[in-house]
Amino acid sequence: MKTILVIGNGMVGYKFCEKFVAQEKYKDFKLIVFGEEPRVAYDRVHLSEFFENGDADKLTLAPRTWYEQKGIELHTNERVVAIQRNTKVITTRSGRVYSYDYLILATGSTPFVPPIKGVHKQGVFVYRTIEDLENTMQYASNIPNGKAAVLGGGLLGLEAAKAIKDMGLEPHVVEFAPRLMPRQLDEEGSKVLETKMSDMGISVHLNKATQQILGNGSIQGMAFSEGDPLELDMLIISAGIRPRDELAKACGLGLGERGGIVVDNTMRTSDPNIFAIGEVALYNQMIYGLVAPGYEMAQVAVDQILGKETLMSESIDMSTKLKLIGVDVASFGNPFTTEEEAHAIVFENKLQGLYKRINISKDGKKLLGGILVGDASDYNMLLQLQQNEMALPENPEDLILGARGGEGTAMGNVMDLPDDAVVCSCESVTKGGICCSVLQEGHETLKSVAEATKATTGCGGCKPMVSDLVTESLKSLGKTVKVRICEHFDFSRQELYDIVKMRDIQDYDELLNTVGHGDGCEICKPAVAAIFASVYNETANRQETIQDSNDRYLANIQRNGTYSVVPRVPGGEITPQQLMALGRIGMKYDLYTKITGGQRIDMFGAQLHELPLIWEELIKEGFESGHAYGKALRTVKSCVGSTWCRYGMDESVSFAIEIENRYKGIRSPHKMKGGVSGCIRECAEARCKDFGFIAVEGGWNVYVCGNGGANPKHAELLAEKVDKETAVRYVDRFLMFYIKTAPPLTRTAAWLEKLEGGITYLKNVVIHDSLNIAEELDAEMQSYADTYKCEWKEAVETPAIRARYSHFVNSDEKDDTIEFVPMRGQKMPKAWT
Amino acid sequence: MISELNTYEATKLEEVTIWFKAAEVSKFPKNGGACVKYKDKQIAVFNFTRRRVWYACQNLCPHKMEMVLSRGMIGVDGDDPKVACPLHKKTFSLKTGMNLNGDLNSIATYPVKIEKNFVYIGFSE
Numbered sequence: 001m002k003t004i005l006v007i008g009n010g011m012v013g014y015k016f017c018e019k020f021v022a023q024e025k026y027k028d029f030k031l032i033v034f035g036e037e038p039r040v041a042y043d044r045v046h047l048s049e050f051f052e053n054g055d056a057d058k059l060t061l062a063p064r065t066w067y068e069q070k071g072i073e074l075h076t077n078e079r080v081v082a083i084q085r086n087t088k089v090i091t092t093r094s095g096r097v098y099s100y101d102y103l104i105l106a107t108g109s110t111p112f113v114p115p116i117k118g119v120h121k122q123g124v125f126v127y128r129t130i131e132d133l134e135n136t137m138q139y140a141s142n143i144p145n146g147k148a149a150v151l152g153g154g155l156l157g158l159e160a161a162k163a164i165k166d167m168g169l170e171p172h173v174v175e176f177a178p179r180l181m182p183r184q185l186d187e188e189g190s191k192v193l194e195t196k197m198s199d200m201g202i203s204v205h206l207n208k209a210t211q212q213i214l215g216n217g218s219i220q221g222m223a224f225s226e227g228d229p230l231e232l233d234m235l236i237i238s239a240g241i242r243p244r245d246e247l248a249k250a251c252g253l254g255l256g257e258r259g260g261i262v263v264d265n266t267m268r269t270s271d272p273n274i275f276a277i278g279e280v281a282l283y284n285q286m287i288y289g290l291v292a293p294g295y296e297m298a299q300v301a302v303d304q305i306l307g308k309e310t311l312m313s314e315s316i317d318m319s320t321k322l323k324l325i326g327v328d329v330a331s332f333g334n335p336f337t338t339e340e341e342a343h344a345i346v347f348e349n350k351l352q353g354l355y356k357r358i359n360i361s362k363d364g365k366k367l368l369g370g371i372l373v374g375d376a377s378d379y380n381m382l383l384q385l386q387q388n389e390m391a392l393p394e395n396p397e398d399l400i401l402g403a404r405g406g407e408g409t410a411m412g413n414v415m416d417l418p419d420d421a422v423v424c425s426c427e428s429v430t431k432g433g434i435c436c437s438v439l440q441e442g443h444e445t446l447k448s449v450a451e452a453t454k455a456t457t458g459c460g461g462c463k464p465m466v467s468d469l470v471t472e473s474l475k476s477l478g479k480t481v482k483v484r485i486c487e488h489f490d491f492s493r494q495e496l497y498d499i500v501k502m503r504d505i506q507d508y509d510e511l512l513n514t515v516g517h518g519d520g521c522e523i524c525k526p527a528v529a530a531i532f533a534s535v536y537n538e539t540a541n542r543q544e545t546i547q548d549s550n551d552r553y554l555a556n557i558q559r560n561g562t563y564s565v566v567p568r569v570p571g572g573e574i575t576p577q578q579l580m581a582l583g584r585i586g587m588k589y590d591l592y593t594k595i596t597g598g599q600r601i602d603m604f605g606a607q608l609h610e611l612p613l614i615w616e617e618l619i620k621e622g623f624e625s626g627h628a629y630g631k632a633l634r635t636v637k638s639c640v641g642s643t644w645c646r647y648g649m650d651e652s653v654s655f656a657i658e659i660e661n662r663y664k665g666i667r668s669p670h671k672m673k674g675g676v677s678g679c680i681r682e683c684a685e686a687r688c689k690d691f692g693f694i695a696v697e698g699g700w701n702v703y704v705c706g707n708g709g710a711n712p713k714h715a716e717l718l719a720e721k722v723d724k725e726t727a728v729r730y731v732d733r734f735l736m737f738y739i740k741t742a743p744p745l746t747r748t749a750a751w752l753e754k755l756e757g758g759i760t761y762l763k764n765v766v767i768h769d770s771l772n773i774a775e776e777l778d779a780e781m782q783s784y785a786d787t788y789k790c791e792w793k794e795a796v797e798t799p800a801i802r803a804r805y806s807h808f809v810n811s812d813e814k815d816d817t818i819e820f821v822p823m824r825g826q827k828m829p830k831a832w833t
Numbered sequence: 834m835i836s837e838l839n840t841y842e843a844t845k846l847e848e849v850t851i852w853f854k855a856a857e858v859s860k861f862p863k864n865g866g867a868c869v870k871y872k873d874k875q876i877a878v879f880n881f882t883r884r885r886v887w888y889a890c891q892n893l894c895p896h897k898m899e900m901v902l903s904r905g906m907i908g909v910d911g912d913d914p915k916v917a918c919p920l921h922k923k924t925f926s927l928k929t930g931m932n933l934n935g936d937l938n939s940i941a942t943y944p945v946k947i948e949k950n951f952v953y954i955g956f957s958e
Contacts, residue, residue, distance in 0.1 A: 053936055487911075509864075509883065519883045520864075521908030522917035522924070545865030549904055549919030552865075557919050561899045608904075808875075809860045809867040815875070817900050832897050 002029050002101040004305065005090060007080045007247065009035025011044055012278030012294035013106035014061045019302045021070045029305075031072045032098060036079040037129060040064055045291055047133065051163040054137075056130050083251040085271055102273055102305055105248060105261060106298075109241035109279040109289070114151075118213030124235045127160045139234060140167040146233030147172065149222065151210060153180040155322070157238035161202050162325045164236070171202045172230060174222065178207050184320060184331035188348060189371045192355040196327045196374070199353075205230065241289055243280040256282040265312040267301040275301045288316055291458060292425040299428065317387065317425060321372075321379045321461050327353070328376035333369025333386040334359060342368050347400050349374075356400040358382065360392065367392060367399070380423075380465040381414075388421045414468045415476075423465055426458020434466055438473035446470050485744060486523040489516045493669065494741050497531050507532070508546045526551070527744040530631055533667030534739050537784050539791035540630065540667075541801050550629035553805070554792055555611055560818055560829035563611060564604040565591070566628035567618050568664060571638045571656035571676070572599025581621040589614055592826045597708075598635030598673065600626060605827060607814055612805050615792045625792040627665060631745075633672045636660035637685065641678035642695075650695035652678035655724065659693075662728070663735065665788045669742040669751075672735070673707070687715045690748040691731045696720075700727045704734050704762070705752040713749035716759045719767060732781040733766045733774055840874060841891035841941035842957075843930055849944055849955030858950050866916070868892050868903035869954060876943060876954055877903035879927060881914060887945035888927035889954050894918045895938040902940070 004020075006013050017033060020026050035041065042059040050056060067074040075092070082091040089099045111126035113119055123143075125136045127150075140148070148164045150157045153175030164171040173180070179190035180197075194204050214221040214229060223229040243260040254262040254270035260282030267275045277297035279289055288294065293316045303310035319332035337344060337359040347356045358370035367386040372379055382399065385392065393399065417423075419432030433453055443449045446467050450456045456463045484490050489512075491499065496511070505511045508528050512520055525546040532538055540551040550556050555563035567582070582601055586593050589610055591603040606614055615625075628634060638656035642648030656676040663672070675686030677694045685708075686692025692703040692715055699721035706715025719730055742751040755761060764770035795801040807815045819830040855869040855878060866879040875892035888907075892900045897920060905916045907927070914927040925932055930939040944955035 055936065488909075512883075518912075519881070519909040519914075521910065521915070522906040522922060525906055525908065545862050545906070549906065553904070557901070557904075559897075559899075559920075561901045561904075561920070804862070807868055808870045809878075810856045811870045813870065815900055817875075 003099065004029055004031050004102045004104060005098055005100040006031065006033045006104040006106060007090070008104075008106035008108055008244075008278070008280075009033050009037070009041045009074070009076060010106060010108045010278065011041060011061065011291060012108070012298055013104070014041035015295050016104055016106060016277060016298040016301060017067070017070070017072055018062070019299050020305075021072070023302065023306055025306055027071075031070075033067070033072060033074045034078050034080050034092065035074070035076045037131070038077045039130060040067070040074065040076060042130065044128070047127070047130070048159045048163050050130060050133050051137070051166050059130070080247060083247055083274075085251050085274070088273065100273075102275065104301060105269070105274065105276040105280055106278045107244035107247065107280045109243050109287070111237060112240040112242045113237055114210070114239055116210050116213055118215065118219075119237075121213050121215050122218035123215075123233060124213060124219055124237065127156060127163075127236050127238050133163075136163075136234070136236065137167065140164075140169055143233040144168065146170070147231060148234035148236070149174050149230060149232050150236045150238055151222075152238035152240070153177070153204065153206070154183065154238065154240070155181060155320070155324075157236075158197075158324045160236045160238050161197075164234075165200070165202060165325075169234065172205060172232070173197070173202060174205045174208050174210065174230070176207070176209055180204065180206070181329065181331075183318075184329065184335065185371055185373070186336060186357065188346065189355045189357065189373045192348070192350070192353055192373045193324075193327060193329065195350070196353045197325065200325060202325070241279060241287070243282070243287055245280055248276070248280075256285065260287050263297075265300075265314075266304045267297050267312065268304070275304070277301050283312060284316070286316070288318075290318065290320065292317070292428075295426055295458070296428060319383055319425070321376050328372065328374060328379075330372040330376035330379040331370070332379065332383045333367070335369045335371045337368055345397050345400065347397075358396065358400055360396050364396065365392060367396070370400075372400075377464075380462055384417050384421050384423070384465075388418050390417075414465060415472050423469065424453075424455035424458065424462045427454040429453045429455035431469060434469045435473045438470055439477065443470075444474060485527050486521055488512065488518045488520050488524045489528075491515065493527055493531065493744050496528065497535065497740055500528075500531050501535050508543055520546075523744075526631075530667050530669060530744065537666075537787050539665075539789065539794060541791055541794055541798070544801075544804065548631075551631075553608065553611065554625065554629055554795060555606070556629045558604055558829065559832070560820075561815070562604070562818060562829070563606045563608065564602050564628070565606055565611070565614055565618070566596065566600055566602050566626040567623035568626040568660070569600040569635075570660040570664075571636055571653050573638075573653055573657060578621065578623070581618075581623075585614060585617050585621075588617075590827065592828060596628075596635075599637050600628075600635060602628070605820065605829075607818065608805050608807050609814055612796050612802050616796050619790070619793055619796060624664070624790040630667060631670050632665065632667050633660070633663040633674070636663075636674035636676060637689070638676045639678050639681075639683035641676075645678055647681060648678035648695070649697065650678055650700070652676040652684060652693075652695060655693060655700075656684075659728065659731075662785050665791070666735070666739070666784050668735070668739045670745050670747045672748070688712060689715065691715075691734065693727055693731075699723050702727050702730055704731070705748040705759075707747050707749050709747075711749075715749075716752070718759070718763060729778065730766050733777040734762065736777040736781045737762075737765060737773075841893065843939070843941040844943050844955055844957050846944045846955065848957045850958070851956045852946065852953040853956060855952045855954050858947060858952055861952065864907065866903040866905065866907065868900075869952075871954065871956065875900050875903075877905075877916070878945065878952060878954065879903075879907050879916065881907060881927075884914065886914070887947065887952065888914060888916075889943040889945045890916070890925070890927060890930060891941045893940075894920060894923065895932075895940060896921060896923045896935075 041061045079093045080090050111128050146169050148169040149172035150160045151174050153173045161171045161173050209225040212223045221229045221231045248261045261276040263276050263281045269276050278294040300310050300312050321330035342359040344359050354374040359368040417431045421431045423431050437443045437449050437452045455466050526548040529546045540547045544552045592605050594602050596602045636656040636659050638652045641652030672690045675684040675689040675692040677684040677686045687703050688706045688708045694701045702719040703715035704718045820827040853871050861867050861880040863882040866877050869876045877892040879888045892903050904919045907916050915924045917924045924934050925940050930942045946953045
């Protein structure tokens with residue numbers, strides 16, 4: 001049996017072990033690992049997560065038991081101090097001696113601390129190990145609200161700045177170069193990132209040559225060659241890395257001029273029995289501070305020891321993508337081409353903090369590299385285009401601007417990639433490998449493909465692409481990709497809708513007993529509740545414990561567990577008398593009142609037991625539930641229209657009231673909003689609603705599938721210049737079709753985006769009745785309108801439902817933990833601590 | 834507010850010294866919860882009808898320190914019974930009190946027994 005000693009238990013050292021024991025022949029070898037840190041190898045890439053959760057175990061790559069199970073001898077807290085190459089032995093700090101057949105140097109690197117005067121003062125830290133972080137956090141806790149800087153505006157430095165911010169200190173970044181992330185970004189890209197950072201309260205100081213660390217014993221500031229000094233209470237140095245080559249140096253292995261152990265493409269050092277991998281290895285005269293090349297080196301070393309001929313790639317891909325302080329930043333291929341080499345296409349939107357640059361070869365055929373700041377969602381596909389030298393679309397700018405007009409995207413389909421395209425660079429998994437695990441090995445889910453191939457298990461950046469490949473491969477096998485709403489039902493919402501309807505299923509338990517398994521959860525219960533509401537037009541009162549919390553109590557739960565009350569104000573039309581009634585009730589129950597975005601009035605701060613009392617009074621005044629708490633029609637917003645407005649083409653308010661009353665109470669996959677504008681000035685903003693009508697010369701234009709919110713979408717034109725009756729009929733059908741087919745919690749815009757054929761298809765269904773279901777849809781919608789009842793009226797008048805509105809079951813007392821504080825003459829919940 | 838958390842200590846069946854008579858079974862919704870007042874404590878009690886089991890835990894959600902868990906939806910995660918907080922859908926095991934979808938502190942759980950159509954909650958103090 002031969003012995004392999006691995007010096008270094010970092011990410012690459014661990015990866016060597018993992019890859020080695022995956023080989024059949026590993027039992028012929030004895031593996032002994034030495035790590036100088038007290039912990040077993042952990043994920044340094046996600047080190048900053050330690051600041052967020054303080055849980056070191058979460059970063060662990062494999063627990064100690066893993067090493068035991070694999071027969072690996074692991075010595076942590078044990079530094080190797082000498083290598084004797086002639087006798088092939090090493091000596092550890094505790095004086096133990098081990099002999100080897102092969103030696104793996106995976107000693108990694110150490111943070112470079114520039115020789116600045118005063119750099120050894122207290123409060124100056126580096127950012128590399130969990131211990132570094134613990135020391136930093138400990139120090140930070142003694143300087144509350146203090147100022148702290150990072151020296152170095154590279155990748156790691158910016159991560160550290162985020163950590164400083166998370167520790168509650170005022171963050172600064174000091175960089176010698178004229179831009180941030182000088183290895184990844186050009187000047188313009190850096191500027192966009194700077195703006196984003198200053199928006200987040202991180203001050204950036206560029207072009208700063210640090211002269212001295214100021215302070216008496218502990219740090220008080222930094223002095224620069226030019227400009228004012230910066231007052232500070234703490235400093236983290238992140239100015240690059242230096243390879244840990246001292247052992248190699250002492251035993252006479254070949255080193256580079258500026259350090260690093262020279263290796264060839266087999267990872268062998270100048271001594272053929274000694275390999276160097278990871279950040280200590282100098283390959284092609286370069287040190288690679290990234291995980292992916294380190295992992296590849298580990299694989300090469302494993303294979304070489306086992307007699308295989310695997311060689312290290314000629315050129316190392318330095319592409320990176322990461323989320324820095326909430327901002328996507330990516331850089332790939334050659335990001336900095338000159339004008340002689342390539343044409344750069346640049347897109348910049350300062351308002352949104354977007355910067356995209358792609359470098360196209362002079363002949364326009366190849367993508368050479370690029371930079372993405374603010375939105376890196378296209379990174380994976382761009383990287384593939386570049387690495388595989390794939391053909392570019394006719395207008396390469398479409399790659400960063402998106403295809404304008406026409407169907408499909410400029411990127412093409414993932415299945416067009418060549419089989420040897422590396423999709424997961426951390427684990428070197430190719431497109432062919434992923435597809436093969438689906439097509440030939442029978443893996444059918446992303447999870448099982450990930451377990452089999454290890455793809456996505458490194459940085460995880462390739463997840464969307466791997467997921468697409470799995471889906472597409474399954475499709476090519478003729479297998480439908482099963483969409484399940486949760487672990488309790490192997491069906492999509494649309495399938496469940498049909499099951500409930502066809503089998504005449506009456507309640508949640510019956511459905512679970514018939515086609516589900518287990519006992520349900522907070523995902524399937526509300527989804528199924530919405531289906532029952534749609535199929536039987538039943539109110540949320542009947543099966544109250546499967547309703548989302550807001551539906552269960554017919555009110556919107558707010559920060560402190562109190563509720564808000566929103567009566568319906570159809571079309572936003574309200575009489576002075578109704579306004580006075582709302583005012584009176586609001587004052588009586590001491591409610592905070594605010595006008596909503598949907599032209600109605602929201603009253604906050606009602607305790608659970610007050611809800612029926614408030615509603616009893618509202619109903620007496622002629623109000624109905626506004627369904628603000630439900631996945632249902634919220635409001636139909638209107639402008640004042642031709643009754644008053646001198647431009648109005650038609651009566652938008654009358655129409656809005658009519659339509660709001662038609663659809664009120666209908667439950668749907670998500671909330672729905674409508675709008676009616678009396679002319680093309682569009683004061684009701686009907687084109688950012690799920691459905692909208694705009695009066696034009698000769699009738700109404702009908703728009704569908706718009707929304708505001710997180711992803712604003714302009715609505716699409718469904719029909720032009722139709723009369724009111726036709727307009728309503730089209731929207732009836734459209735809504736009914738949406739209610740029946742959309743997945744849970746999907747707004748109309750997102751639903752349309754996934755609908756094959758898009759708006760053209762929808763027009764065919766709604767206008768031309770291509771599915772021959774129009775009659776059915778019309779009838780269903782009409783039956784909703786005919787069977788509407790106000791669920792608050794039902795609740796107030798039914799003692800059993802009313803009894804639900806008590807904070808305690810065994811006492812009439814109210815919840816005395818609720819606290820309010822005054823604000824601008826009203827009240828608000830006491831803030832969360 | 835954090836000190837409020839300490840008012841709730843998980844109680845095991847063998848530690849029970851007081852069985853508090855809370856309310857009639859019919860007061861609790863099927864497959865749902867309601868809140869019981871015991872001294873200065875608020876206890877969420879769940880009638881998991883489908884499994885014919887009752888559970889009790891603190892009403893206080895450790896995420897934002899609000900008295901809301903009794904109004905949460907119950908369900909299962911694999912075989913583990915759980916409650917989802919109505920504010921941010923943080924889920925907790927009703928058996929162990931552990932936070933199932935995050936790193937929040939565990940919630941205190943209490944034994945429940947049903948006798949002569951009444952719900953009793955077990956406390957050690």
